[in-house]
Amino acid sequence: GQNIDQPTEMTATEGAIVQINCTYQTSGFNGLFWYQQHAGEAPTFLSYNVLDGLEEKGRFSSFLSRSKGYSYLLLKELQMKDSASYLCAIMDSNYQLIWGAGTKLIIKP
């Protein structure tokens, strides 16, 4: 079967760093995506990892360990606009996305 786990909610302080974890079990794997979704809006693409290691893109970085079925999204220098839900998704063997329930990130001043 396929299963993706993320924390339901996290709280962090403006200017700080936060790490959002995602663990998964899947029968087929063609990469892992992170999306950002602000309340009432559509998800938007943040990052894609298919090989082990860290991908850095500005204030956001994403890490993947395929052997451990584990990824994290690291957000640095948090801003109030980073308050959103962060969705982890696995691309399966049919190139379709299997989605986690998302992590709601609350940023406090």
Next chain:
Amino acid sequence: IAGITQAPTSQILAAGRRMTLRCTQDMRHNAMYWYRQDLGLGLRLIHYSNTAGTTGKGEVPDGYSVSRANTDDFPLTLASAVPSQTSVYFCASSERGEGNEQFFGPGTRLTVL
């Protein structure tokens, strides 16, 4: 501006009525998807289309149908709406293949009473 549009933005529907949610993309993507998003659950795939003229069932297809007559349009039809179909519906498109991100429309908020 390239992207995906959905209509209507929101709708309140009586149970038993038929409803079609519209989705149009102008990025010439070959793959399109319909998801529903419910509180506490991840996005769940209803139906998909890998290319014009073909469609497939996703995780939660019952009560829904789709068609893909051309590359740009991918309408979702609820033949006889039920309250459990109250949800936010997102249409998405992508190039098919490894690593290709999905682009999402703004969503349709549907309430079935």
